[in-house]
Amino acid sequence: MHYEPRQRRMNWKAAAALLVFLVVVGSWMVNAFLTNDTQQQRKTTICGLSEEETLNKLNKTYKDTIEVKDYLYYGESLALYQDSYSPENKDTLSGNTVELRNVCTGDKVSMTMENYVDQKIHLDELKEGFYEVYIIEDLVEKRVVFDKALKENTYTGIKRKNQVSRISLVADKNLLKEYGKTLNQNYLFVDVTTEKPSSKDVDVLLDPYGMNMDLTWLPDEGYSDNGLVENKEMYEAALLLKKELESYGLRVGITKENVNEEGKAYGENGRLAKGYKQNARYYLLLRFNSNPLDTDIRGFEVHNSYYSSKTLARNIVYRMQKDLHMEMSPMYTSTNDPGIVTSYLMKSDVDQKQLYDSNLYLRESGGRATLAGRYSETSIEQNKSFVNANGMQGLEIDFGYISNKKDAQYWKDNKEKIIHTLAEAFAEGINVSK
Structure with missing residues (x-):
């Protein structure tokens, strides 16, 4: 009896599957190689140019x-x-x-x-x-x-x-x-x-004066006269101004979360630090003025840093006069620029140089440009992170003399109009439109 070994039958389905697998893997490897080679050869370009x-x-x-x-x-x-x-x-x-x-x-x-x-x-x-x-x-x-x-x-x-x-x-x-x-x-x-804008950043930092502890051991509510308390009025003004500026698409922050929050301009957790941490480009300090020794003094004021121009301040003053016919303060202002107060320079006890803005808020908010974190031992110690920071362009807005009955009454009667016009003037001054 002659023995013949049994012939092994080929599984054509398995062979076809194997062939497809090899083709796919091979194609993927070639493509990966070519892609990687292209990426290695591709150079940085600008403007979408070759x-x-x-x-x-x-x-x-x-x-x-x-x-x-x-x-x-x-x-x-x-x-x-x-x-x-x-x-x-x-x-x-x-x-x-x-x-x-x-x-x-x-x-x-x-x-x-x-x-x-x-x-x-x-x-x-x-x-x-x-x-x-x-x-x-x-x-x-x-x-x-x-x-x-x-x-x-x-x-x-x-x-x-x-x-x-x-x-x-x-x-x-x-x-x-x-x-x-x-x-x-x-x-x-x-x-x-x-x-796309970051939701963590702000464009404008509003700092309503009140409960500040920069110059006092106890929280300072600010001026109080003629039925007005600066702390309360400025916080409400900040809320109104925030809403107005946000209607222009701006991202707006307030240094206080509530009217009674205490705080300082100095320190890593201070009011100004909030602006630096959120990359704010503008800083507005909201205040009243007062002169109890001469209650006839009245008027609106805008303060700018010694190192910045009056351009933005002039735009605000112009609109306040044109639209609301507000009185401009004659105090510390020139006849050419009524209502505009430019900070003067003070000498530091640290380096004996007369280089520093007298307005601590405009000085410490302006970063490197206004020599923030250098004026005093306190600012050197607590604001050291501001020294080389990009500065916020700062203004102090004084809505009137709270010690003057006419100014106080005008604020009570026209608060919303004043804030609305201020927002329009500021937005126009920084080239922002709705």
Whole structure:
């Protein structure tokens, strides 16, 4: 009997499945390899341009340059300095025109830089883009360069039309390193993009005076006269103003959660720290004034820092006079600017230099621009985190003299109108519309 081994039958279904599996895995591996290779080769670009276009736009050399060493933000203004920022150093760029050229579109934005920290490069005027920066000095256009490469930095503006601008200063000769190119200097670029606003941030910090413990051991309710208590009235004013400003889309914070909350301007948990932690760009201190020795003195006042211009204050005063015919205070104000009080400079016992705003709220809210955290031993100890902070542009709003019967009665009769007009004037002054 002849023996023949049994033939093994092939399972065609299993073979087909195995073949499909091998094809899929192989295709995935090839695709992953190619994708990874593409990612490794892909280079940073700007404005949605191609790599070649990006390189052509940025790989340039400039004959005339001007070197800067420092910069700071105050409110929505960007300042550049040829020396390290200090009020003791002359601002050599003041009076010159700065021109920003959008590499993406070719558009140009020009503005004159003044000596005030809020009148430099107005960031609210910049649309999305990647900007070259020039200073026009003696009719010569000079490309701005930094003395050393800038570290990564970001700044966000206030909420407008449900978005915020994100600003990054770029100055690094190795910007095109991945292209195998090196710039001959650290040319300054301003990168402007937009993003969704953070719900954790605020645009404007409102600080209603009352229950403050900055100058007293016990909480200070503020002035009290003619049937008005400053603490109560200013907290109610803050609530009204918050609602009005939010109608413009602004994010608004109040330094107090209730009318009886006690607090200080100093300290990591103080009133001003709330603004710094939430990236506020504007600070409004709400107050009454008083002169019990002369009850005939009356009028509306706006106080600004010594280091900032009167521009925003003038806009508010103008609207108060035009729309409400309010009296402007003659105290400490000039005939040209009735109702506007500019803080004067005080000498510090720490360094004996007369460089510091007399208004502690405007000084400590302005960050590096107004020398916050430097005036006294207390501010040095408690506000040390404010020293290099981006400053809030601050104003003190004094709605009238509570010691004057006419001012007191006008406030009682027209509180809502006053707050409404203030909100309109402020929004107009910072280029915000509904």
